[in-house]
Amino acid sequence: MNINLNINNKIYNLQVDVDEPLLKTLRTLGFKSVKSACETSNCGLCTVLIDDLPHLSCTILSVQCESKKIVTLEGLSEEVKIIGDFIAEEGADQCGFCSSGFIVNVISLKRLYPDIRDELFIKNYLSGNLCRCTGYEGQMRAVRKYLEV
Ligand code: FES
Ligand code: FES
Structure with a gap:
């Protein structure tokens, strides 16, 4: 699926699977501050801001983040x-x-x-x-x- 993601104020046009977690998309793009650990919403290591609120990126799909503002540690x-x-x-x-x-x-x-x-x-x-x-x-x-x- 083709989507646009706003990450750290830059727009990325991407091809992602419909069930791809945001964590995987971010790490594939090189945002390695976003750690992959439990991947079950339990540890907080994958936390990013989405529209200024903290979210676990292992628990939200990339396709759900279109037209939202994603901010990583970077x-x-x-x-x-x-x-x-x-x-x-x-x-x-x-x-x-x-x-x-x-x-x-x-x-x-x-x-x-x-x-x-x-x-x-x-x-x-x-x-x-x-x-x-x-x-x-x-x-x-x-x-x-x-x-x-
Ligand atoms: S990787 Fe542990 S909460 Fe996301
Ligand atoms: S897990 Fe090692 S410093 Fe927190």
């Missing part, structure tokens, strides 16, 4: 630098495999709820982003710092 470079520095400062990055999906979701949190400081709300918002290496404490310290800038 399209968020300024904000990624800020939160990425806090994550590094707090030693919250170990293997780093979870980081791109986590960062996309943290950026969406700040954009949607810039004044939020409620710890429980923040943890609930980010609860879909799993990390196998850390205890989440470093990430939370980084998120608190990021919400203050």
Whole structure:
């Protein structure tokens, strides 16, 4: 099927299978920040923004994304630098495999709820982003710092 996708403000004309997940399309195009992990909506590693809201790209079909605005980590470079520095400062990055999906979701949190400081709300918002290496404490310290800038 022939579709047009708007990814990071650039239009891509593509031939995709009707049942192709957006995750596969994005990785085939070279957006390797979008990680392929559980592919069952459980880990959050494939998170991207679609029309400014976080979505699991393993769980949505590419054909459903026509006329929507898709943004990957590659399209968020300024904000990624800020939160990425806090994550590094707090030693919250170990293997780093979870980081791109986590960062996309943290950026969406700040954009949607810039004044939020409620710890429980923040943890609930980010609860879909799993990390196998850390205890989440470093990430939370980084998120608190990021919400203050
Ligand atoms: S790869 Fe999509 S949620 Fe795990
Ligand atoms: S740092 Fe390894 S999975 Fe999160």
